[in-house]
Amino acid sequence: MTTNLKSGLSAYRDRIDSRLAVLVPQALPGQSELDAAIAESILAPGKRLRPLMAALTAEDLGGDVETAIDAGCAVEMVHAASLVLDDLPCMDNAAMRRGRPAIHMTFGEDVAVLSSIAVLAGAFQLLATIPGLAARERSEAIAILTRAVGTAGLVGGQFEDLRGGRATRALSEIATTNGLKTGSLFSAAVEIGAVVAGANGRVRALLRDFAADLGHAFQLLDDLLDGTSSAVLIGKDVGKDQGKSTIVSLIGRPSVMHRIERHLADAHQRLSEVFGPTNRMHMLLDLIFDKALAGSLEPLGVAAAERRDPGAGAR
Known part of the structure; x- marks a missing residue:
């Protein structure tokens, strides 16, 4: 089953990459440097988790997968733009992203900022013109992604991290x-997938709760990996959290690992309420986290097979 899932996900990623290549916003004639920066930010190798989750959600709820892939590509474009901005010297001042030089390192800060704006604009233009969505669903999808980007999402979270990250903060903060x-775009991806499928409010709320737990687990995993010695492992600069107030610094790595597992257990529970105990999204979560956590959790005596509720069924 795992082999079949991996090959199936690989096929989805190929379809997503093909669509992203078609959907890349084009600069004006003669602006080849801007064109290259836009394309590099969107098409650099990545997991494509957000469009993948949008597609799987929509398809398993009975929606059109091609429409969901395009909508998910819009979310991926927002994610790509956010990474460009996140790496700038005035933000995290990172030199590497996805195993390559950060956009501002190759093209300069001015082009990096302009390319991120172009990619953001392209994402919303895409959502506004997807032919497979009716006008109402388009408006809902645009509103969902707008919230994910704005002060109640990426912008608000980044501001808090920049201004409060070096200060002593409570764990809850x-x-x-x-x-x-981290959770905002996961939430947008699955909820937009649900909109494509015409899902009801209860399903959308459960998917938002799932995405919130996934976002917490993913950020905690990222914080753990930031303490590793090799940038090659995660494809970006490490040690960027030194001196910052993080959950890892407050409660330590073993407690963070267990905290990740609690978030994942809750995420699986939400998925079970929407899709049942046997679903590709369950297995996708396991694929994402098992390999990354296995080496760290084994010293704690927590085997991968024990980290999920044994009564929850195959995932």
Whole structure:
């Protein structure tokens, strides 16, 4: 089953990459440097988790997968733009992203900022013109992604991290920031997938709760990996959290690992309420986290097979 899932996900990623290549916003004639920066920010190798989650959600709820892939590509474009901005010297001052030089390192800060704006604009233009969505669903999708980007999402989370990250913060405050920074686009991806499928409000609420737990787990995992010695492992600069107030610095790595597992257990529970105990989204979560956590959790005596509720069924 895992082999079949991996090959299936690989096929989805190929379809997503193909669509992203078509959907890349084009600069004006003669602006080849801007064109290259836009394309590099969007098409640099990545997991494509957000469009993948949008597609799986929509398809498993009975929606059109091609429409969901395009909508998910809009979310991926927002994610790509946010990474360009996040890496700038005035933000995290990072030199590497996705195993390559950050956009501002290759093209300069001015082009990096302009390319991120172009990618953001392209994302919303895409959502506004997807032919597979009716006008009402388009408006809902645009509103969902707007919230994810704005002060109740990425912008609010990044501001909190920049202004409060070096100060002593309560664990709950850090968790709120993590949710805004990381959970917002996961939430947008699955909820937009649900909109494509015409899902009801209860399903959308459960998917938002799932995405919130996934976002917390993902950010905690990222914080753990930031303490590793090799940038090659995660494809970006490490040690950027030194001196920052993080959950890892407050409660330590073993407690953070267990905290990740609690978030994942809650995420699986939400998925079970929407899709049942056997679903590709369950297995996708396991694929994302098992490999990354296995080496760290084994010293704690927590085997991968034990980290999920044994009564929850195959995932």
